[in-house]
Every structure is written in C-alpha cells, then in structure tokens.
Amino acid sequence: MRIVMENIHKAFGANKVLQGVDFTLEPGETHALMGENGAGKSTLMNILTGLFPQNQGKITIDGKETAFTNAKEAEEAGLAFIRQELNIWPQMTVLENLFIGREKRNALGVLKEKEMKKQAEAIFKRMNISIPLNKEAGECSVGEQQMIEIAKALMLDAEVIIMDEPTSALTDREIEMLFQIMKELTSGGVSLVYISHRMEEIFEICDRITVMRDGVSVATSYIKETSFDEIVKQMVGRELEDRYPERNPTYGETIMEVNGLTKEDVFADISFSIRKGEILGISGLMGAGRTEIMRSIFGIDSFDQGEIKIDGKAISIKTPASAAKQGLAFITEDRKEEGLVLDFSIRENIGLTNLESFSPNGVVKGNDEKQFVKMMIERLKVKTESQETQAVNLSGGNQQKVVIAKWVGTAPKVLIMDEPTRGIDVGAKREIYHLMNELTDRGIAIIMVSSDLPEVLGMSDRILVIHEGKISGELARKEATQEKIMTFATGGN
Known part of the structure; x- marks a missing residue:
C-alpha cells in the first residue's frame, strides 16, 4: 500500500495545528515521523485514519484519492493505529481486550472462545510474550498493556500499521522482540509509520524519516543520509547543545x-x-x-x-x-x-x-x-x-x-x-x-x-x-x- 498526503492543513478553531504537511509512505518501509510535542504528528495520523477531516489537501492510497470518515473504515481498508494513549478496558480480560469489537461468534451469537484463544495464543507465541489470557487487563503492567495493543494490531492483518511511541513502556527484551516483528512485517510488504522520540531506535529500525515542526513537514530523508544532530536541528529549528546538561552538584546533609x-x-x-x-x-x-x-x-x-x-x-x-x-x-x-x-x-x-x-x-x-x-x-x-x-x-x-x-x-x-x-x-x-x-x-x-x-x-x-x-x-x-x-x-x- 502506497500512501501520499499532500499539503494537509488542519485547524481546531483559531488553533492552526497543520499548515501544509507532505508525507509519503512506500510499501514495505518503516518511515519515522518525528517532531517536538505539538508539531502535529498525531493529528496527521488521525486525519489519515479518519478521526478528523482535513481542512485542505488530499490523500491518495495506491493512486486513488481517499478520505476515511471514521477509524473503523480505515481498519477495514487495512490501516491500524497503535496509539500512545492505550485503548485498554481494565475490567475486561486480556482475551476480551484483544477481540473487543471483533468477537468471533457462531450462528446463534455464542462466542467461539476456543477459536479466539487459539488465535490469541498464536499471536503471543509469535511475539514471544506470556500474558495469561484470563488476566484482567487492569492488573497488567503498562508494558504488558502496550504489548496487548501491538498484538491487537497484528491480528488485523493490516497493510499499514502506525505506531505512536510503541516502546515507551517496554523493556529492552520486549523492544528487541518488537523490532524483530517489525522486520518480519516489512519484509512481507507491510508499511510502518513509527512515531518516537527515541533517536537510537529511529536509526536502528527505520528506512526514512519525515521531520515536522510547528505543523509543517520540514524535511524527508533516508536514515543513512542524515544524522542525530541534523534531525534535532530540523525539529527545533536550532542547534541543540549536548543532550544532557553538565551537572556540578553541591551536596548537603x-x-x-x-x-x-x-x-x-x-x-x-x-x-x-x-x-x-x-x-x-x-x-x-x-x-x-x-x-x-x-x-x-x-x-x-x-x-x-x-x-x-x-x-x-x-x-x-x-x-x-x-x-x-x-x-x-x-x-x-x-x-x-x-x-x-x-x-x-x-x-x-x-x-x-x-x-x-x-x-x-x-x-x-x-x-x-x-x-x-x-x-x-x-x-x-x-x-x-x-x-x-x-x-x-x-x-x-x-x-x-x-x-x-x-x-x-x-x-x-x-x-x-x-x-x-x-x-x-x-x-x-x-x-x-x-x-x-x-x-x-x-x-x-x-x-x-x-x-x-x-x-x-x-x-x-x-x-x-x-x-x-x-x-x-x-x-x-x-x-x-x-x-x-x-x-x-x-x-x-
């Protein structure tokens, strides 16, 4: 699936969030989307997946102009969005969360629980994670909840998966597993949009990067042709000194x-x-x-x-x-x-x-x-x-x-x-x-x-x-x- 977003504008009242964004996603690539908080990254992806309509600009998918009117339409077309704000129902089990809105039922409307468990176990095995399916999701750690959200997206067999800060609550081992899954997906032609503030991850897993600043796309480049310092400069519009300021502490009692x-x-x-x-x-x-x-x-x-x-x-x-x-x-x-x-x-x-x-x-x-x-x-x-x-x-x-x-x-x-x-x-x-x-x-x-x-x-x-x-x-x-x-x-x- 090839997606082209051209000259996208979006305002909420007097607040102009996007003021001309261009973004292209090629089949089978992992494309980083970076920018300071408030740059408009999530808004752009919300427009792509039908949560908001754009005020100006157009979106084409495989050459056809497209405008989803809701998230379900986007999912049915093959786009999944793993949001930073986890969409977990804490009082429901892990299994129920995995299939919420997509439950498998027989002709009488009875849940096919065995079939659902089998599919969930297969996804968890693929991800190399072990979370009891009958555990209440609210009892899971933030990291486990994040893995549940990722598993939900994988179960959709999506052609495009958008990941908004997917590793923020994961352990190093879980991140390694996620990266392995991402590589398997892109090798099979799935496209990934990767929103993250972790620069090391961007250079490890992504093919290209688009940088946004103040609602505008300022640069798109191949990861191999850019650098940490260049990306930071594009994001903030200025050179950034060392990442961590010098500390000269004076300790008391x-x-x-x-x-x-x-x-x-x-x-x-x-x-x-x-x-x-x-x-x-x-x-x-x-x-x-x-x-x-x-x-x-x-x-x-x-x-x-x-x-x-x-x-x-x-x-x-x-x-x-x-x-x-x-x-x-x-x-x-x-x-x-x-x-x-x-x-x-x-x-x-x-x-x-x-x-x-x-x-x-x-x-x-x-x-x-x-x-x-x-x-x-x-x-x-x-x-x-x-x-x-x-x-x-x-x-x-x-x-x-x-x-x-x-x-x-x-x-x-x-x-x-x-x-x-x-x-x-x-x-x-x-x-x-x-x-x-x-x-x-x-x-x-x-x-x-x-x-x-x-x-x-x-x-x-x-x-x-x-x-x-x-x-x-x-x-x-x-x-x-x-x-x-x-x-x-x-x-x-």
Whole structure:
C-alpha cells in the first residue's frame, strides 16, 4: 500500500495545528515521523485514519484519492493505529481486550472462545510474550498493556500499521522482540509509520524519516543520509547543545533514609539514603519493582515492614497526603491516569496540590492562584494560549510540565520522578533536565526512576539498580556504564 498526503492543513478553531504537511509512505518501509510535542504528528495520523477531516489537501492510497470518515473504515481498508494513549478496558480480560469489537461468534451469537484463544495464543507465541489470557487487563503492567495493543494490531492483518511511541513502556527484551516483528512485517510488504522520540531506535529500525515542526513537514530523508544532530536541528529549528546538561552538584546533609522496606512478593530489604542536592537514579528492567517501591514510599501502596526517615526522624506515611506534608512529591509514570485531571484546566491541575498556599482561611484567593500558576507556566515554558486550557488539549510534553509544576510548587524536600521524560521530545527533555539541575541547586533531592539508560547515566549522581525486588547494585556516576547497569539489572555481579 502506497500512501501520499499532500499539503494537509488542519485547524481546531483559531488553533492552526497543520499548515501544509507532505508525507509519503512506500510499501514495505518503516518511515519515522518525528517532531517536538505539538508539531502535529498525531493529528496527521488521525486525519489519515479518519478521526478528523482535513481542512485542505488530499490523500491518495495506491493512486486513488481517499478520505476515511471514521477509524473503523480505515481498519477495514487495512490501516491500524497503535496509539500512545492505550485503548485498554481494565475490567475486561486480556482475551476480551484483544477481540473487543471483533468477537468471533457462531450462528446463534455464542462466542467461539476456543477459536479466539487459539488465535490469541498464536499471536503471543509469535511475539514471544506470556500474558495469561484470563488476566484482567487492569492488573497488567503498562508494558504488558502496550504489548496487548501491538498484538491487537497484528491480528488485523493490516497493510499499514502506525505506531505512536510503541516502546515507551517496554523493556529492552520486549523492544528487541518488537523490532524483530517489525522486520518480519516489512519484509512481507507491510508499511510502518513509527512515531518516537527515541533517536537510537529511529536509526536502528527505520528506512526514512519525515521531520515536522510547528505543523509543517520540514524535511524527508533516508536514515543513512542524515544524522542525530541534523534531525534535532530540523525539529527545533536550532542547534541543540549536548543532550544532557553538565551537572556540578553541591551536596548537603542526608535528607531521607529508607531502611529495610519490604512488601511481600513485591520487594524486599530496600535500604538507601539520599542527600540534599543529589539526583539518585533508579534503574532496572520493567517489572523489577522500581515503581512499586516508590509508590510505597509515597503512601500510595502499603508496605509490610521497614522505616523511612526525613531529616533523621522516623516518619509515618499512610497516604499521599501525609507524604506531601512530610516534604515528599511524586511525579508518577502515568501522567494521564495518575498525574492529571484531564478535563481540568492547567490552573486547576497546578492548584490541586497548592491550595493551602492561596487559601489560608479556606477560601481560594483567585488572584494569588492565577499569579502562582502564571509563574509556573513561564518557569517551565508550558506552551498554551491560556492557563484555562484543559490539560487534555496539551501535547504530551506540556502535560508532563504541568504535572511537574503541580509538585514543584509544593517546595518539596524530596522529589520522586518516575519516567520523567517518557514520550516527550528532545527539546522538552532538555528543559526538564535543566529544571532538575535548578531544583538540586536549591537543595531539593531527586529520585529519578527511568528505563532510558542514557538518561540514567546522563543525569544521575549515583545509581541504584533493582533486580527482582531487591537492590542488586549501586554505582557512582564516574564508574557507571550501560554494561554494568544491565549486568546488575539481569542479576549478575
């Protein structure tokens, strides 16, 4: 299937999202689509797959002008879209999620469950994953949910598969399996559109790349004929300095200690400390227990035994509210489900954790709140026309900045950041890294959980590696390498 999109324009009211995009997808190629958050990548693919109509321009598929009116039409024509926002029904089983809207039934309308299981097992075997089909999808990890979404697309026998940040929640092993499947698909003539902010993946798996900036396609080139620096320059319209800003930390005294934290069958004997002004990186494979440890420290989940100290004093944390009162803040890995109220405005989201600051008598002082939110928007460079803009209408990078602003505004002693730059572009990442340096310069301690090894190495002063719920190694910044981290993460010494 050959797709040509020419001079595509799209506006939502006065907001011009696409202002002349050209994009061509050849049969059997993996074509990267890159750009900063808000550049219009997802909107372009939503137009292609029938979610939105374009205001101007045309789309031709195999030489025939085409305009799908809904996503089902696009699917029936052979186009599948694996979205960044996972389309998972948490109360349904994995099997039910795989076949939702496409259930197999006999003449009497009874489900052909055996046939469905057989097809699902075959896809999972092909992907080399083992997720129980009768497991509730809500009990699956984010990585497992992502693999379920990928399996759904493969079951459609699509001729074109669009993947929007497909590896953001996958382990290295799962990414390797996905890349192998992608190679098999393209060798069979399937075309892939690959939207990602992970430059290393683009150079490993893609044939061509189209770069978008501010709603315009600025360049298309073969991967072999371009470079990391050139792509970044095209994306941001300027040269970007080193990916990770230099760190020159000055450490204060120990601000937090965790001793013997244990939760049966999840993690055991977790002990560490962190100093003022330090970034402590937490690494390990998906499912190792990194996020679960942080959730227990912050009072989201309970733990069975252990002790947490702030400023040398043992504290009791039963809820996130009690953790926040003790000076902790937690930026969760799932910003849409746990970090934001999507139908609230930017002002309302940032204000949620800071109400006491501008409501001393129980009544919110509106002007104080607006001035505070204005300061946080400017400080974190949130791209928005108004602080009344709903969070759901922001790009992924700007949503993440709002989550960070919400917690930074509480002036925490310890800031836990779980996958702080997942799914955001290189420009926004660097702004967040600069903010992290700024916060540690002010004496705030940061615990950064990340699956991005270059990020762990580039920003951490010290690194703890988790393997199967236990600390398997600790590395100082100077001695840390990807090989050493992976050795500890896989249980080696």
